[in-house]
Amino acid sequence: MNKKYRIKKNEEFQKVFKHGASMANRQFVIYMLDQPEEKEFRLGLSVSKKVGKAVVRNRIKRLIRQVFIEEKDNIQKGKDYIIIARKPAAEMDYHEVKKSLIHLFHKTKIYKRKSKVGKK
Numbered sequence: 001m002n003k004k005y006r007i008k009k010n011e012e013f014q015k016v017f018k019h020g021a022s023m024a025n026r027q028f029v030i031y032m033l034d035q036p037e038e039k040e041f042r043l044g045l046s047v048s049k050k051v052g053k054a055v056v057r058n059r060i061k062r063l064i065r066q067v068f069i070e071e072k073d074n075i076q077k078g079k080d081y082i083i084i085a086r087k088p089a090a091e092m093d094y095h096e097v098k099k100s101l102i103h104l105f106h107k108t109k110i111y112k113r114k115s116k117v118g119k120k
Helices: 008-020 055-073 087-091 095-107
Strands: 021-024 027-034 042-047 080-087
Touching: 008 027, 008 042, 008 080, 021 095, 027 095, 042 055, 055 080, 055 087, 055 095
Parallel strands: 042 080
Antiparallel strands: 021 027, 027 080
16 A cells, blocks of 8 residues: 555544544444545554554554555545554454455445445
């Protein structure tokens, strides 16, 4: 994921938290804020020390970024997204992370169109 599409600054995080909408499931919380002037979406990640040590936190962030890379064509542009990982995410493998995030994407209606991933 290109670095210019990441949210890094605290004031940008605070803006999304304060003015954005949120939705959650057991493993993740997603905050969204419209940014009509942006051509792409931007992504911010937050994984607390409560989730695990640095190796675990970095692994979770890599998995979340990979899901966004694979699903970027289906996700609405012009928005800022912040994903907060909760403790159960530490024990998940890639497919479980993807299924959980796609569940949140459907719940929040951030998909441009329906995806067949995670459906049986």
